[in-house]
Amino acid sequence: MxxxxxxxxxxxxxxxxxxxxxxxxxxxxLLEIRGLRKRFDLSGDFLEQLRFKGGRLVRHQEFVHAINGVDLSIxxxxxxxxxxxxxxGKSTVARTVMGLLSPSAGEIHYDGTRIDDxxxxxxxxxxxxxxxxxxxxxxxxxxxxxxxxxxxxxxxxxxxxxxxxxxxxxxxxxxxxxxxxxxxxxxxxxxxxxxxxxxxxxxxxxxxxxxxxxxxxxxxxxxxxxxxxxxxxxxxxxxxxxxxxxxxxxxxxxxxxxxxxxxxxYLGTVCEVAPTRTLFATPRHPYTQALLSAIPRLEDDRPQPIRLTGEVPTPVNLPSGCVFHGRCPHAEARCRREVPRLVAQADGSQVACHGVEEGRL
Missing domain, CATH: 3.40.50.300 (P-loop containing nucleotide triphosphate hydrolases)
Known part of the structure; x- marks a missing residue:
């Protein structure tokens, strides 16, 4: 477009x-999404889940973690x-909100009434x-x-x-x-x-x-x-x-x-929520900055796009802490062990980033 x-x-x-x-x-x-999670079972039926491990019969289950604790209000x-x-996880959020998919956890409220149950x-x-x-x-x-x-x-x-x-x-x-x-x-x-x-x-x-x-x-x-x-x-x-x-x-x-x-x-989590003009003018989260830098623009002095290293992790085995830490150039030890939460900023945005919360970014 x-x-x-x-x-x-x-x-x-x-x-x-x-x-x-x-x-x-x-x-x-009008709509509130609280702690929404959705996972899809990849394990098949009960017999397909049984495995021999260390001489014992154990049950092995795998899930696709499509949505991981999404909080949004509209x-x-x-x-x-x-x-x-x-x-x-964008479309999964949409289908869960409409009741086409049942959430694994969390709540969906419409006009003050919980509707997911x-x-x-x-x-x-x-x-x-x-x-x-x-x-x-x-x-x-x-x-x-x-x-x-x-x-x-x-x-x-x-x-x-x-x-x-x-x-x-x-x-x-x-x-x-x-x-x-x-x-x-x-x-x-x-x-x-x-x-x-x-x-x-x-x-x-x-x-x-x-x-x-x-x-x-x-x-x-x-x-x-x-x-x-x-x-x-x-x-x-x-x-x-x-x-x-x-x-x-x-x-x-x-x-x-x-x-x-x-x-x-990013990977089933919300990184940043902001008014449109604020987001495009001053993106705060490192992933948002990389995303916006990739927009083609006809400007002679535009900065070089931010190139992220590594690949997007699989939603089957989510990384610990911040899901973006493996590709983030500003990640530190806290990012690898603690999941960030959305924190309100002075400009009206909400950012889930330890670097922003600590004032490093």
């Missing part, structure tokens, strides 16, 4: 966000962007308030259903008392709002381009009038020119419908223009 393609959307976003909600509600967290009306390398029936009202846009528009639409049927399905589920005329009118309205001709409802998903399919997926998310949307890399599978159109559509929908976003992406140029705040993840 180029800055030029998005420059016309940068100026109005912040003021319109601030005007969307009353000031007393803007700062109230305020009403904002767009929190979660960034990081592939495999850092609710039954499917008790969770149904929150399904209407929380919707998700998936990464791959070619896989997220049912190939056996027309677009009309695809968009009618969530409306009928959450509004069983609506008659056919009202459902049809709602489908036409939401299709028009995302730039899709309502007359195309009789077509199937394979008849549309990737950008059109993603617009349909956005329409499906908006069909039940949610207040919170999780967007899991919704533009990564699209051409650059189409990415700008879809981003503009998401920003317009946010301002018109007072939406709150959890936006998962690896494109830092998108983050700079779309996000209200940014959370940087």
């Amino acid at each position: 180029t800055a030029q393609a998005l420059s016309h959307t940068e100026t109005p976003t912040e003021p319109r966000r601030q005007a969307a909600r009353p000031s007393d509600q803007e700062n109230a967290p 305020r009403r009306g904002e767009a929190l962007c979660v960034v990081g390398e592939s495999g850092c 609710l039954s499917p029936k008790a969770l149904l009202p929150y399904r209407k308030r929380m919707q998700m846009i998936f990464q791959n528009p070619y896989a997220s639409l049912n190939p056996r259903m027309t677009i009309q049927q695809t968009l009618e399905e969530p409306i009928r589920l959450h509004h069983p008392d609506w008659d056919r005329e009202r459902v049809t009118a709602k489908v036409r309205e939401v299709m028009a709002s995302v730039g899709i001709d309502p007359e195309w409802g009789a077509r199937f998903g394979h008849e549309f381009s990737g950008g059109q399919r993603q617009r349909i997926a956005i329409a499906r998310a908006l069909a039940v009038d949610p207040e919170f949307i999780v967007a899991d890399e919704p533009i990564s599978a699209l051409d650059v020119s189409i990415q700008a159109q879809v981003l503009n559509l998401l920003m317009d929908a946010q301002q018109e419908r007072h939406l709150t976003y959890l936006f998962i992406t690896h494109d830092l140029a998108v983050v700079e223009h779309f996000g209200t705040r940014v959370a940087v993840m």
Whole structure:
């Protein structure tokens, strides 16, 4: 995504966000994630876990530690962007928040109510308030259903008392709002381009009038020119419908223009959380600094990118202490034995780094 393609959307976003909600509600967290952990078992069934070791039969288990103690809060009306390398746990956080995965530990609170332990029936009202846009528009639409049927399905589920005329009118309205001709409802998903399919997926998310949307890399599978159109559509929908976003992406140029705040993840942990302008102007965590230094920029005097040594550790065997210490040029003994916690800074950011906490960085 180029800055030029998005420059016309940068100026109005912040003021319109601030005007969307009353000031007393803007700062109230809509979603809170506390100590979230998710691990996936690699060991197979019970018999596959049995091993002979030292002449004894022992049980051996292995896990992928995808999320490791994530704490995040999202305020009403904002767009929190979660960034990081592939495999850092961004999408796992998104799917766990939406209830598609069950957390191994921790809590998820929505509008003051804990939702991660609710039954499917008790969770149904929150399904209407929380919707998700998936990464791959070619896989997220049912190939056996027309677009009309695809968009009618969530409306009928959450509004069983609506008659056919009202459902049809709602489908036409939401299709028009995302730039899709309502007359195309009789077509199937394979008849549309990737950008059109993603617009349909956005329409499906908006069909039940949610207040919170999780967007899991919704533009990564699209051409650059189409990415700008879809981003503009998401920003317009946010301002018109007072939406709150959890936006998962690896494109830092998108983050700079779309996000209200940014959370940087590395190997299942949150390294830094900061307002977007603060993060891009003065990144504090060494990993954030390396990440931002890799952005291509047309500047003669730009500094050389920070080159990290070593490889990303495996999430099966996590390193002790700070998970970034093996690649960090500022790591010391404390970093190797003690897990850092997010500490609030004077500029409004939160940084999980012993070096920053001790004043070394």
